[in-house]
Amino acid sequence: MTFTTAGSALHDDLVALRRRLHTSPETGLDLPQTQQILLAELSQLGLELSLGQSLTSITAVLRGGRPGPVVLLRADMDALPVVEASGLPYAADNGAMHACGHDLHMAGLVGAARLLAARREELPGSVIFMFQPGEEGFGGARLMLQEGVLEAAGQRPVAAYALHVDCVLERGVFATREQSIMASANGMRLVVRGSGGHAAFPHLGVDPVPVASQIVLAIQSFVARRVPATDPAVISVTQIVTDSSAPNVLSSSVELVANIRTLSRSTLALVRSELAQLAQGIATAHGCEFESEFIESYPVTHNDPAETTHLTSVLEDLHGPERLLRLPAPSMASEDFAYVLDEVPGTLVFLGARPPHVAQEGAPTMHSAHAQFDDSVLERQAVALAEIAWRRLQVRDPALL
Structure with a gap:
């Protein structure tokens, strides 16, 4: 029986699992209910299960009946702190929402585990199933790496794959590209300090609010004039907070938080050094004190060319070249699977x-x-992940990819 044939029998179960996960979303690194739902599914498959220490992750190892290498498949588990307004009959009502499709990721990977476990005796190697909390800004993948997910099968994986659903892309179409596919995400905290005072007499003090406003505008000019157009950056000021306690009190300080997206280390280094210098100069020119803090987060998500060739060849065999889109440019969104791809x-x-x-x-x-996601893709998702892992384990020489 092929994975495609077996996958069709899983459809109803995977849809039910996805909708159960959708109705009970949890955010961050601590997802106890989500973890228990997944453990109930995985415990039936004869896998080696281990749980995270600093987060509610699950690492499941499937050992094949034949010797061979290790491949890793990953799904993220956390939701977002978004009040759902989808109107779906199974919508969440607890103030969180699977608005990025992680509920489908979990259900799809459970499906892949079921498909591969059913053929374990033929499997030439092992598969690590990585269920990871804290993708939405908490660096859960990095924590799982620190806790040894890559060593879970006794040897490091030769390849790692993740599938991410997209609620705007046409249903059933796969999309990827070689090299960078998603941007790095970092932050910068900027604090401008004046003297505060009475709102009626700003000339008697130093008001940091107009100074901070100039810094916000200067950031946009900085991107347009200092960052190469061929190696772009996106910098968004996402928070502006003053310490003013009343509408007639001048602030004594303003805090800005900027979100920084880049596609190369060189552009990130440029932004990291020169943006703070620019803001410092503006603050000093207006008699304000200034401090800044760089907040390091996710690296660029980099697709290995050989592994991408393997993946696309599998998908073309399964669905035809017309269902595969090769992205012309990377997305400026970010993904903490980047930590895994930095290692494997x-x-x-x-x-x-x-x-x-x-x-x-x-x-x-x-x-x-x-946001709405069509969960009819779950069968296709599970089959694709299983087939990609299965065929990769057959390859002994990466040069043959």
């Missing part, structure tokens, strides 16, 4: 999950309270 050659691929009744133009994006 591998690939991230997207799978379109836009429901047929949602028009592409104006479709709610991921992270939107109105």
Whole structure:
């Protein structure tokens, strides 16, 4: 029996699992209910299960009946602190939402584990199933690496793969690219300090608010004039907070937080050094004190060319070249699977999950309270992950990819 044939029998179970996960979303690194739901599914498959110490992760190892290498498959588990407004009958009502499709990721990887476990005696090697909390800004993948997920099978994986659904991309279409596919995400905290005072007499003090406003505008000019257009950066000031306690009190300090997206180490280094210098100069020119803090987060998500070739060849065999889109440029969004791909050659691929009744133009994006994902793709997702891992384990010489 092929994975495709066996996968069709899993459809109803995977949809039910996905919807159960969708109704009970949890955020961050501590996802006890989500972990228990997944453990109940995985405990039936004869896998070696281990739980995280600093987060509620699950590492499951499937050992094949024949000797061979190790491949890792990953799904993220956490939701977002978004009040759901999708109108779905199984919508969450606890103030959180699987608005980035992680509920499908978990259900799809459970499906892949079921497909591979059913053929364990033929499997030439081992598969690590990595269920990871804290993707949405908490660096859960980095914590799982520190806790030894890559060593779970006794030898490090030769390849790692992750699939991410997309609620705008056409249903059933896979999309990926070689090299960088998603940007790094970092931050910078900027504090401008004046003297405060009475709002009626700003000339008697130093008001940091207009100074901070100039810094916000200067950041936009900085990107346009200091960052190469061929190696872009996106810098967004996402928070502005003053310490003013009343509408007639001048602030004595303003705190800005900037989100920084880049695709190369050189551009990130440029932004990291020169942006703080620019803000410092503006603050000093207006008699304000200034401090800054760089907040390091996710690196660039880098797809290995050889592993991407392997993945795309499998998907073309399964679904035909017309269902595979090669992305012309990387996304400026970020993904903490990047930490894994910094350690192991591998690939991230997207799978379109836009429901047929949602028009592409104006479709709610991921992270939107109105986002909807068509869970009919779960069967395709599970089969793709299983087939990618299965065929990769057959390869002994990476040069043959």
